[in-house]
Amino acid sequence: MTESHIETALNFAEKNLDNALETLFGLLKIKSISSESEFRPECIKAGKYLVDELNRIGFKADLRDALGLPLVVATAGEGEKHVLFYGHYDVQPVDPLELWRRDPFEPVIEEIDGNKIIFGRGSSDDKGQVMTFIEACRAHIEANGKLPCRVTILLEGEEESDSISLLPFMRENAKELAADCAFICDTERWNIDTPAITIGLRGNITGEVKIIAANRDLHSGLYGGPAANPIMILANALAKMRDENGHITLDGFYDGAPVLSDKVKANWASLGFDEGKFLGDIGLSIPYGENGLTALEQLWARPTAEICGIHGGYTGDGFKTVIASEAFAKVSFRLVGDQDPDKIWAAFEKHILRNLPKDCKAIFKKNIGGKGIALDPENSIIAATSKALEKEWQKPAALIGCGASIPVAKEIPEILGMDAILVGFAMPDDNIHSPNEKYDLLSFKKGIRSWIRILGSL
Amino acid sequence: MTESHIETALNFAEKNLDNALETLFGLLKIKSISSESEFRPECIKAGKYLVDELNRIGFKADLRDALGLPLVVATAGEGEKHVLFYGHYDVQPVDPLELWRRDPFEPVIEEIDGNKIIFGRGSSDDKGQVMTFIEACRAHIEANGKLPCRVTILLEGEEESDSISLLPFMRENAKELAADCAFICDTERWNIDTPAITIGLRGNITGEVKIIAANRDLHSGLYGGPAANPIMILANALAKMRDENGHITLDGFYDGAPVLSDKVKANWASLGFDEGKFLGDIGLSIPYGENGLTALEQLWARPTAEICGIHGGYTGDGFKTVIASEAFAKVSFRLVGDQDPDKIWAAFEKHILRNLPKDCKAIFKKNIGGKGIALDPENSIIAATSKALEKEWQKPAALIGCGASIPVAKEIPEILGMDAILVGFAMPDDNIHSPNEKYDLLSFKKGIRSWIRILGSL
Numbered sequence: 001m002t003e004s005h006i007e008t009a010l011n012f013a014e015k016n017l018d019n020a021l022e023t024l025f026g027l028l029k030i031k032s033i034s035s036e037s038e039f040r041p042e043c044i045k046a047g048k049y050l051v052d053e054l055n056r057i058g059f060k061a062d063l064r065d066a067l068g069l070p071l072v073v074a075t076a077g078e079g080e081k082h083v084l085f086y087g088h089y090d091v092q093p094v095d096p097l098e099l100w101r102r103d104p105f106e107p108v109i110e111e112i113d114g115n116k117i118i119f120g121r122g123s124s125d126d127k128g129q130v131m132t133f134i135e136a137c138r139a140h141i142e143a144n145g146k147l148p149c150r151v152t153i154l155l156e157g158e159e160e161s162d163s164i165s166l167l168p169f170m171r172e173n174a175k176e177l178a179a180d181c182a183f184i185c186d187t188e189r190w191n192i193d194t195p196a197i198t199i200g201l202r203g204n205i206t207g208e209v210k211i212i213a214a215n216r217d218l219h220s221g222l223y224g225g226p227a228a229n230p231i232m233i234l235a236n237a238l239a240k241m242r243d244e245n246g247h248i249t250l251d252g253f254y255d256g257a258p259v260l261s262d263k264v265k266a267n268w269a270s271l272g273f274d275e276g277k278f279l280g281d282i283g284l285s286i287p288y289g290e291n292g293l294t295a296l297e298q299l300w301a302r303p304t305a306e307i308c309g310i311h312g313g314y315t316g317d318g319f320k321t322v323i324a325s326e327a328f329a330k331v332s333f334r335l336v337g338d339q340d341p342d343k344i345w346a347a348f349e350k351h352i353l354r355n356l357p358k359d360c361k362a363i364f365k366k367n368i369g370g371k372g373i374a375l376d377p378e379n380s381i382i383a384a385t386s387k388a389l390e391k392e393w394q395k396p397a398a399l400i401g402c403g404a405s406i407p408v409a410k411e412i413p414e415i416l417g418m419d420a421i422l423v424g425f426a427m428p429d430d431n432i433h434s435p436n437e438k439y440d441l442l443s444f445k446k447g448i449r450s451w452i453r454i455l456g457s458l
Numbered sequence: 459m460t461e462s463h464i465e466t467a468l469n470f471a472e473k474n475l476d477n478a479l480e481t482l483f484g485l486l487k488i489k490s491i492s493s494e495s496e497f498r499p500e501c502i503k504a505g506k507y508l509v510d511e512l513n514r515i516g517f518k519a520d521l522r523d524a525l526g527l528p529l530v531v532a533t534a535g536e537g538e539k540h541v542l543f544y545g546h547y548d549v550q551p552v553d554p555l556e557l558w559r560r561d562p563f564e565p566v567i568e569e570i571d572g573n574k575i576i577f578g579r580g581s582s583d584d585k586g587q588v589m590t591f592i593e594a595c596r597a598h599i600e601a602n603g604k605l606p607c608r609v610t611i612l613l614e615g616e617e618e619s620d621s622i623s624l625l626p627f628m629r630e631n632a633k634e635l636a637a638d639c640a641f642i643c644d645t646e647r648w649n650i651d652t653p654a655i656t657i658g659l660r661g662n663i664t665g666e667v668k669i670i671a672a673n674r675d676l677h678s679g680l681y682g683g684p685a686a687n688p689i690m691i692l693a694n695a696l697a698k699m700r701d702e703n704g705h706i707t708l709d710g711f712y713d714g715a716p717v718l719s720d721k722v723k724a725n726w727a728s729l730g731f732d733e734g735k736f737l738g739d740i741g742l743s744i745p746y747g748e749n750g751l752t753a754l755e756q757l758w759a760r761p762t763a764e765i766c767g768i769h770g771g772y773t774g775d776g777f778k779t780v781i782a783s784e785a786f787a788k789v790s791f792r793l794v795g796d797q798d799p800d801k802i803w804a805a806f807e808k809h810i811l812r813n814l815p816k817d818c819k820a821i822f823k824k825n826i827g828g829k830g831i832a833l834d835p836e837n838s839i840i841a842a843t844s845k846a847l848e849k850e851w852q853k854p855a856a857l858i859g860c861g862a863s864i865p866v867a868k869e870i871p872e873i874l875g876m877d878a879i880l881v882g883f884a885m886p887d888d889n890i891h892s893p894n895e896k897y898d899l900l901s902f903k904k905g906i907r908s909w910i911r912i913l914g915s916l
Contacts, residue, residue, distance in 0.1 A: 035776035093778060099674075161776050202679060206777050215741030220764050221660060221862025224792050225747035225756030226733075227740060231765040231787075232700060239694035275684075282685060283673030283783075285817040289683035298683030306678045307689040308780050309771035314788065319664050319825055321790050322766050325741075329689075330772065332678050332779050359743040367777055404679025404779075433677045433780055 005144045006456040012143035013135060013448045020135045020448065021109070021118075023053060027089070027127050028107040028120040034069060034090035035161040043069045043157045046089040050130075050155060057138045059153065064173075066165030069157035073176070076137065077147030081458045084152045084179035084418065086408055087130035087186065088159035091122035092433045099435035109441060116441035125432035128439035129185040129424055130155060132447030139452055148456050152179055156408075159186075162367060163407060170415045181381045182412045183454070187424030189443070190271065190398035195389040195450065198422035199377055200300060200401035201409050202334040205341035205369030206308070209234070209352055210328040212361040217313075220321040228357050230327040231312040237355035238329060241305045241348075246290040248305045250347040256338030260301050268296055271398055281429065300401025304334040305348075333369075334403060341369030370407035375419065381458075382421055388453040389423070392446060425450065463602045464914040470601035471593060471906050478593045478906065479567070479576075481511060485547070485585050486565040486578040492527060492548035493619040501527050501615045504547045504585075508592075508613060515596045517611065522631075524623030527615035531634070534595065535605030539916045542610045542637035542876070544866055545588035545644065546617035549580035550891045557893035567899060574899035582888035586897035587643040588613060590883060590905030597910055606914050610637055614866075617644075621865065628873045639839045640870045641912075645882030647901070648729060648856035653847040653908060656880035657835055658758055658859035659867055660792040663799035663827030664766070667692070667810055668786040670819040675771075676781040686815050688785040689770040695813035696787060699763050699806075704748040706763045708805040714796030716832070718759050722857070725835075726754055729856050758859025762792040763806075791827075792861065799827030831868050833877060839916070840879060846911035847881070850904060883908065 013020070032046035033039040047063045047070050054061035054074040061074030072089065094104040102108065107120030118128060133153070140147050154177060156166045170177060190196040213228040243249055275295045279285050289298035298304075312327025314320035333344050345366050352362050375382065377399050389397040402422070412420040425447035431437045471478070490504035491497040505521045505528050512519035512532040519532030530547065552562040560566065565578030576586065591611070598605050612635060614624045628635060648654040671688040672681070701707050733753045737743050747756035756762075770785025772778035791802050803824050810820050833840060835857050847855040860880075870878040883905035889895045 035774075035778065037775065093772070093774070095772075095774075096675075204679065204779070206779065208777075213742065218740060219862060220762070220766060220790050221662070221792060221860075223740065223757070224762040224764050224790070224861055225760055226737065226745040226753035228742055228744070228746040229764055231768050232696065235693040235765065235768070236697035236700070238690065239697035242690065242694070279684065279817075282676060282681065283817075284671065284686055286686070286815055287684040288686040288815065295684035299681070302683055304678075304682040306682050306687055306781060307693065307771065308678055308778060309773040309782070310689050310693070310785065311769050311773040313765065313767035315767040315769040315786075319666075319788055319790075320766060321662070321664065323764060324767075327768065328773075330777055332682070332777075334679060334682050357744055357746060359737075359741075402679070403682055404677060428680070431674070432680075433778070434675045 005148070006453055008143040009139040009452045009456070010449055013139040013452060016139065017445065020131065024128060024131045024444070025107045027131065028122055029105055031105050032090045032122070032157065033093050034158045035093055040069070043090055047072050047155070047157055050089055054134065054153065057134070058141045064169065066169050068162070068165040071157065071165060071169055072153065072155035074153040075151070076141070077150045079149045081149035082152070082179040083149055083455070083458065084154060084177055084182040084416070085133050086154050086182055086184045086412065087133065088126045088156050089130065090157045090160050091125065091127070092160050094121055096435065101436055104437070118439045118441060118444065119436060121437050123437055123439035124426045124430035125437065126159065126186045128444055129426060129447065132425060132444060133183070133185055133451050135448045136451030136455060139448065140455060149458050152177060166408065167411060167415065170411065174416055177416055179418060181418050182416070182420040184406060184409055184420055184422045185424050186406055187402055187422045188426040188428055189424065190400055192427070193393060194395050194398055195393045196398040196400045197382055197385060197389070198402045198424070199375040199382070199399050201373045201406055201422065202303070202336050202403050203339065203341060203370045203372040203407070203410060204332055204334050205345050205366070206330065206332040207345060207364060207366040208328055208330050210326055210363045211356070212326045212363065214323065214325045217325050218323040220323050223323055227323050228360050229323050230360065231324060233356065233360060234310070234312065234327045234329055237352050238307055240355060241351060246288065248303065250305070250344065250351050252347055253303065253344065255343070256340060257303055258337040260297060267399065268300070271400070299403040301336055303336050303339055306332045308332050336372045337374070339371065341371060345369065370410045373410045375421065379419060381419060384457050385421060385423060385454050388457040389450055392450045392453050423450070423454070463606070464911055466601040467597040467910045467914070468907055471597040471910060474597065475903065478589065482586060482589045482902070483565045485589065486580055487563055489563050490548045490615065491551050492616050493551055498527070501548055505530050505613070505615055508547055512592065512611065515592070516599045522627070524627050526620070526623040529615065529623060529627055530611065530613035532611040533609065534599070535608045537607045539607035540610070540637040541607055541913070541916065542612060542635055542640040542874070543591050544612050544640055544642045544870065545591065546584045546614045547588065548615045548618050549585070550583070550618050552579050554893065559894055562895070576897045576899060576902065577894060579895050581895055581897035582884045583890035583895065584617065584644050586902055587882055587884060587905065590902060591643055591909045593906045594909030594913060597906065598913060607916050610635060624866065625869060625873065628869065632874055635874055637876060639876050640874070640878040642864070642867055642878055642880045643882050644864065645860065645880045646884040646886055647882065648858060650885070651851060652853050652856055653851045654856040654858045655840060655843060655847070656860050657833040657840065657857050658794070659831045659864055660761070660794055660861050661797070661799060661828045661830035661868065662790055662792050662863050663803050663824070664788065664790040665803060665822060665824040666786055666788050668784055668821045669814070670784045670821065672781065672783045675783050678779040678781045681781055685781050686818055687781050688818065689782060691814065691818060692768070692770065692785045692787055695810050696765055698813060699809060704746065706761065708763070708802065708809050710805055711761065711802065713801070714798060715761055716795040718755060722835070725857055726758070757861040759794055761794050761797055764790045766790050794830045795832055797829065799829060803827070828863060828865065828868050831871070833879065837877060839877065842915045843879060843881060843912050846915040847908055850908045850911050881912070
């Protein structure tokens, strides 16, 4: 593919922007919240919407039944090089709804300080990002009659819930999904004018623990003292997971967590990460994690134990002098290097049981976890991608880490035997998983342009 | 008053039992649910029913307007000794109605395993108990022509809702209500054949603490590590309120909490309290509170710190990898002796703040609290009451404590300046506040007889 083919495709994308936005908005209006079963029909609707759009562009696309929500599979293009693109069409729940400035599913473009911003649930995570790739494919096909290489697109609908379908589906369809490399578009760029390739991701394991004490709710006066309080027991066990230096105390927790190389430390130091601003933006000022590490090191290279939700007893208006019979917490462990999700969870269960009075019960629910991932920055496809991004952004791509887990970035290499390269155009202030999620119009436009260049460079 | 006067009154009560039951049933049929405004007319009807009955007996009784529901005030008798009796004519709501074996307001006597049982809402709490005292007064007047002492009866209609009328009414009518001591009949006897005088009640102070960390909910992958987690901070601070021996660690928490005298300890030990059964009934087996104390000592004589409710983050179905911006807990402290509610709350706030990272905030909400109450078992009226009860039941009265707060037992001494002695004849299985509330016919009969003896002994 020549540079002029790339330019022609870039020009098409430029002219077609309004149509591209209209297509994106249609997708954003669909309430595809995968973790809430009532929205299942909306998830399927989002999948169908993408299938229709991909067929319109020229892909051979269909919705494939799976264990849970269906997956979108689409193929197009010819040639020796074959790229697999992964994204997801489901979104996070929207609560607390009252903190949204407008309906999360009525996307708009708002101009703030001269910048055009797309607001809506999924605008950044991941519908907006998925559409940057699809629009890049459209531009190549419309402008040059064909894609510069073979492309398979795989979109799942359970990335924000349990991803129960993806693994079995990839295993069963490994032959069809085989490619030279995979691109995943679900990450951020480094800053407003610097693209990024994420070479390291934390894994995670999540789950729930419920403590059951008495066989019914009790009056705190008539039973308080002798009766075990499951909230107190839960709080105590959870608090003891973390010592005063921010270290996690679970048995063998740090087994497999690598020590940062000086080279990587230096690379990250050169990125000019503003820790004060990072924390200041979210209203904080002191890194909460392990003492003696920078916020960036904590985020990209160190594991965590977090309580993501807790509930027990009476939490409505006023007061009820009750000792609850049970209390539960949802916990999440971010993992790095070779930390084993199942071993970490087992250590968590052991820790809870160790802190549990003998007459109480603990019930655990473990979700499917995933190890962290670390790509080799010397890899040839990463090098080509890096070059294409530098061409578009006129700045070298940062080779960054990411604190979040994208299980698929681990699963694609494992199951399909190819590298999974993470290139995304989101910004840290996109409020993903939060109220008022947004995606800069610039992210969307230059995302499309970046993919046009990357596809053209392979 | 001679023993023969008491015997005459006891004989009258025996013969008059059917009439007494008829009067009680008339009262039980009135749906005086004070917490539901639609039943306001029924509450007033219950008050009037009692006024009419008291006037019939020979009291000077009337219904007094108040802030909320009216109060019954009745006086009769002459002599140096003057007794104030407190009870309430309102009842709890009846839902869930489907769990009642029959209409809650169609009282019946049913024979179960050879025991006659009165079923109906209010049969135990508190209409049945109130009528034991009124029938005792009737017996003295009918049998001996007069009461053995001056008696003032005060019955409120909002004990099961908000008691908004009682305090202002007592303050405004303190002179009229003045007496040598007060009797409250709203508690249980110790067991089937042992009467009880409640000499200690725990006070309490309750409130809420909210921890605020980041200015919005965060993705646990993108911020986990450096970002403070308010649930973890809350859990940690709450857990640290309690050490491994079950002692509360708040500064000065035990100031004013009396050490149990050996005499009281021995009295309680003699009660044959079945700790295993007490805990077994609620599905537990190990006393959770302070090490080295029996469940009964913990319940009757020791303060507690309980978490009555906790909430933070995502607690719905599935999982959300979120670091919440805030988390809150509702806490309750049960107090004994001279523990000061306000000082306890201040120590709690100090404890939370001490465990709070400097870049996080804590917001507190304190409810109105009250000290505990402790009567002196050597008190002459308690001694006389104790003797009268022993005469009737042929067993010494248990001098018990109660873990719960009964506000009026604290308010009468405070406002009216007299001891408030709690003598009741209910049983723990009376299902008060629950479906199928009942009062044993034995409780009713021997309750009447007990009051005849107590009044005669003063």
